[in-house]
Amino acid sequence: MKRKITLKHIARELEVSISTVSKALKNSEEISRDTKEKIQAFAKLYNYKPNNIAISLKNKRTKNIGVVIPDIVHHFFTTVVRGIEMFANAKGYNVIVCLSDESFDKEVINMELLANGSIDGFIMSLSEETQLKNDYNHLKEVTEQGIPLVLFDRITDEVNCDKVIINDEEGAYEAAKKLIDSGRKKIALITTESYLSVSKNRMAGYRKALLDHDIPIDESLILKLPYMNIDEDAISAFFDVVNVDAVLCVNEIFAIHGMRVVQKNGLKIPEDVSFIGFTDGLLSKYANPGLTAMAQHGEKMGAIAAEMLINKVEIENEEEEETYHTEVLKATLIERESTIN
Amino acid sequence: MKRKITLKHIARELEVSISTVSKALKNSEEISRDTKEKIQAFAKLYNYKPNNIAISLKNKRTKNIGVVIPDIVHHFFTTVVRGIEMFANAKGYNVIVCLSDESFDKEVINMELLANGSIDGFIMSLSEETQLKNDYNHLKEVTEQGIPLVLFDRITDEVNCDKVIINDEEGAYEAAKKLIDSGRKKIALITTESYLSVSKNRMAGYRKALLDHDIPIDESLILKLPYMNIDEDAISAFFDVVNVDAVLCVNEIFAIHGMRVVQKNGLKIPEDVSFIGFTDGLLSKYANPGLTAMAQHGEKMGAIAAEMLINKVEIENEEEEETYHTEVLKATLIERESTIN
């Protein structure tokens, strides 16, 4: 087992000082050609690589970015992580992924841990419980310490930082309009409890679209489901009672379940009922029939978040007035077989 | 912006030495009750937290584990990451995720970067290109430096380290047997090129099952597809030529595509053709009809890999003879509507 070699080893072996070695390896003008060549050759031979931790300590820069998300087994978050990783990696940053598992406590613990020097900045999407509790002190503390933070998708107005989201309200409006334009009038909405920022905005878009087209809102057509552990019976019960010709869902899992129930009831998609979901993930693509979806462009969102974060990290802005920006991506409709034209 | 407070600040403020502060905060017996209380109170007041980087440098332990996977937008890998993250987090470790994107070079670069002190050990699954090139020098270098490594799913015999896999061959055997037992005789296999270790093993199981049940292997019933960028036309062409009553697929994407083509051809699943896929992911669950699948238990696999790695990391085994172990998980058949009983 050959241990990693350090500057000290090289210095001792070549009978020069550590500083000389350090400078030689950086090709400093201070060091003579001969000495530099000797040291560089030796370093190469023994495959010297500087220790990242020591450099981090010295520079107070880790080149790590912390990503805190509610769940990774969720196609949208996965794509965002991919976008972040790709961009960050290209810039020489590593990505530390932490899962809050939709729990406030885990979110807090993970952030506190990472905030003690492990990362240069955070990219995160709020856990369900955090949005429910509406407590963002852990985020505020982090920003007060001068650690850059970028929020995406599930955000809050309570915290001053860069943000990147899609235009949820307009997206939902557009989706609903699409259904209305194809002649649908009894349009259901399957959503979560509205403390999730995205659901709230999507619901607003849905309502606005209906009202703008003189369709009264029928509250009984709005089904609120818990975000996790979906109970298909609740969906069945819903469709037993209501009579709809279109369904808008705030995520693709709800849509898939909805489609299954509707099909089980003998209705045809899209002839009898149209479906549109949010998040254009694998399920939408491979559903039967294919699910028309509002694409959230997770990978792009991740790349933008990473770019915003790294920009903030790399400007040594020592007390320059902070200016934050919210980037809004346009959700786009991907038409498949679950809607008619 | 309140900067992070250090031992030095506390020491200066309280007019004691840094060592005293350090000891007091660790509740050392060396320090008097009075002094300890004073220091601890001050530290608490100013929310002192030790700097992770400094501790890492001192201890030569980062409490980070590096996870290098080909892709994260792949449900199986995602579940493994989740398993790793959950276990590691509970043990106080963070997870740095690197995507090789199926590229040999990115795999090498990422590992070299992390190996310079950023992590205590690696968990990884080989990229497609690495398995194709059959070049594992980057893995060997890492292990020679004494950095623990655990390989999962896509492994190689060339490297001596802990491994965790599923019994691919037996799993495929069992799946094929399931099809045979339900009376199927013309069983196709849709797989990747066989340099992927898992595909090779699954194909072996498929062959063995057929031969054991006196079904001759018909090579024309074996379709090899590129792993990425699936071309549905190739699948169409395949099913135009062959006449099958069952299909075994090495992953669920192949299965979903296969089912679509077969259904488009007017055949019924499972009456005319049965399907079984590997990886019991979301697609299998929500396919129409539901896809019978061999579950790979990604989350468990991740947890076990993390456990094996952390064990190795935490034994200070200074030159103790290394002993490696390969953990084999049993793939289990999840029966859904794409097969008959």
Added chain:
DNA sequence: AAAAACTACGAAAACGGTTTCGTGTTAATA
């Protein structure tokens, strides 16, 4: 030949901790 200017390098501080060892003060023992 003395002064000035380079050249090539080393010593030391710094990053933020941990830990070993030494020491002055007080209390207990002989």
Added chain:
DNA sequence: TATTAACACGAAACCGTTTTCGTAGTTTTT
């Protein structure tokens, strides 16, 4: 009262770098 032990703390080394500053030794300038 002299000796020893216990107590409470500080100095300094160390982890592996980077970087500033000082300085011998040599070369150039006047």
